[in-house]
Amino acid sequence: MTRILYQWILPSPVPKTINDNLDSYSLPFRSILYRRGCKTAQDAITLLLPKAPDFPRELALGHLGLAANLIKSALDKNLKIAVYGDYDTDGITATALLSLALKKISSRVIPFIPSRLNDGYGLNQSSLTLLQKQGVELLITVDNGTRSHSEIAYAKSLGMKVIITDHHLPPDPLPEADAIINPKLPGDPYPNKNLAGVGVAYKLVHVLSSYFPEIAPDEYLDLVALGTVADIVPLLGENRYLVKQGLIQINQHRRQSLASLLGAAGLSERNITASDISFQIAPRINSSGRLSGTDHLIPLKLLLSSASSECGNYAQNLELHNHRRKHISRKMQERIESQFASRDPLPPILISLEPENHLGVAGITAGHLTSKYYLPAIVGAIGSDSTTASCRSIPEFNIVSALERNKDLLTHFGGHKLAAGFTLKNHNIPLFLEKMAALAESELSSFSLRPSLKIDAIVSLSDLDRSLYRELRKLEPTGEGNPAPVFAVLGVRAKNVSKVGKHGEHLKLIVSDGTNSMPGIAFGLGSLSNAMPSKFNLAFNFTENEYRGRKEFQLQILDLQPI
Known part of the structure; x- marks a missing residue:
């Protein structure tokens, strides 16, 4: 299997009137x-200096x-309240935020996160029974609940009042909760x-x-920033304002828990950005829930x-769990990729349903396959009676629509x-594989599958200076x-x-135009x-690397094209 070849979409010239309107900025930044x-x-001011919404x-x-x-x-009646979240960073931060706020008023607040491996996503009856036995009379969901009709009905039958706070697409009809907050x-x-x-939850x-x-x-707001960036929602408008303010708090080290997490990760001395949340902080927060034999x-x-001491211990545990998670992910990715190594061409959808697959990193592995080969991918673990799997896809193939059709x-x-994601009975696996392969073949056969890479500006190496970098910093937070x-x-x-890298998976080089030169790193391109x-065009992000002070x-290299 060869690496993906991107289709570059080059920028059109900035119209003269607009160029003149933006003349206080450099040409690349315009x-x-x-x-x-x-x-x-x-x-430009509206984008670069977001304000709190005034709706x-x-x-x-x-x-x-x-x-x-x-x-x-x-709270006035001193009733016991449960905050029922989800096991990803968005759900965990939402649970912490609402619980911390309510604990300012009452000690009778129970934060609850289900186990990814044992309970699965969202509400479940066994957890609700457990909470009822602990005396819970008000159940508040965060980051889940919109589709939990039977579970909401069960909670109501146990005598609980139920408030749903969520952001996922709602069904029709809605569950019969006492209140549903969902934009x-x-x-x-x-x-x-x-x-x-x-x-x-913050609202x-x-x-x-x-x-x-x-x-x-x-x-x-620091917790809002973590969950918002990690859940890959658009960082525009209000979200951009919330994350920008939250990053300020994170970098002021106000919250001991986050200061300990950054310290254990070796990030205390750097200015934390949205990218750091995506690739450094959120994976650590998610790591415990992905592993068996750990406290999720x-x-x-x-x-x-x-x-301080308690936060330090928890942060060190997360660091260990994250190292273990990365090891499991890498081994599983290598094993699954080897199954497709001799297949040329590759099938239109990459599917691995195996007993030895680790469910906790199935989504990560599916995402790796989709990112590397630009194909939809399904990775799941076969159990004794049923199989649970995670799916990742490309814009040309709507994966949830494909599941709907099956x-x-x-x-x-x-x-x-x-x-x-989905669960199915094991006896349905052969027919499911057949139907998904046929559907992917039917929908993707007319496409020349190449991901696009939108270029914002064509520059020379001499343009990449401190002045441009200061302008780029104004775009933070960047993301979806x-x-x-x-x-x-x-x-x-x-x-x-x-x-470079522990397994030689990355590429380090010096990029030169004959007059100017700059170091570059290409993650995942060690095979090159x-x-x-000898000569090539290069697409990259312009970054500042900090190592040992x-x-x-x-140049964080995204793609190169030989010429």
Whole structure:
């Protein structure tokens, strides 16, 4: 199997009028702003300096007042309240945020996260029974619950009042909860339909603060930033403001739990960005829940704690779990890739359903296959009676629609067009494999499958200076909806090429145009070390690398094209 060849989409020239409007910025940065919809200086200011939203009262999230009144009543009566979250970073931060806020008022708050491996996603009856036995009378979900009809009905039968806070697409009909807060509900007036689960919890805490002055919503913006970035929602508008403010708090090391996490990860001395959340912090928070034989509640316990020694212990555990998770992921990726090594061409959908597959890293592995080979991928673990799997896909193949068309074979399924999950009985596996392969073949055969790479600006190496880097910093936080700018340099050569990384999986080199040169790193392209073209065009992010206190500019290479 060879590496993916990207289809570069080169930038069109910035129209003269717009170029003149943005003349206070460098030429490369004008091109970047134009590709983000900025046509005037005011457009640029709106993007670069996001403000807190000032929506009128009539555009507030539906049911916020109802939910706040239910919570106030429960607190006034000293009832026991459960905050029921999810096992990913968005769900964990949302659980911590709402629990910490409620604990300002009452000690009778039970934060709860289900086990990824034992309970699965969302509400389940055994967990609800456990909470009922602990005396819970008000159940508040965060980052889940919108599709849990039978579980909500069961909680109600146990005598609980139920508030759902969620951001996933709702079904029709809705579950019969006492209040549902979800910006995606039909008819909900709230303008920001892309809040993460932690963002919805934050909006609820904002309203609660009007009843309880002990609650200060903005002290939780660091948690909002973590969950929002990790859940890959668009970093535009309100989300961009929330994450920008949250990153300020993270870098001020106000919260002991996060300071300990950064310390254990060796990140204490660096300026944390949204990219660090995506690739360094969130994987650590997620790691415990992916592994068997570990306490899946360690990330939540960490975020709820403010004791230095306790936070240090939890953070060290997460570090160990993350190392173990990476080892398991790499071994599983290598094993599954070897199964396809002799297949040329590759099948239209990569599927590995095996007893030895580790369910905790199935989604990571499926994502790796999709990223590397630009094909939909399904990875699952076969159990004694049923199989559970994770799916990742490409824009040309709607994976949840494909599952919908085969729902008669599935016990459960859900997700969206690029990521999904399902469970099916083992006796349905052969027919499922046959139908999914036929469907992928039918839908993808007309495409020449190549991912696109949108270039924001074509530059020379001499353009990559401190001044441009300062401008790029204004775009932070970057991520979904506001990606890190992609530059291209043309006709360059490589020097001092070497493999780096524990397993030689990355490529380190010096990029030169004959006059100027700059170091570069190409993650995952170590195989090119002995096959570098003599001259090539390069697509990259312009970054600053910090190692042992020394900073230098670096090209984070995304693709190269021989010329």
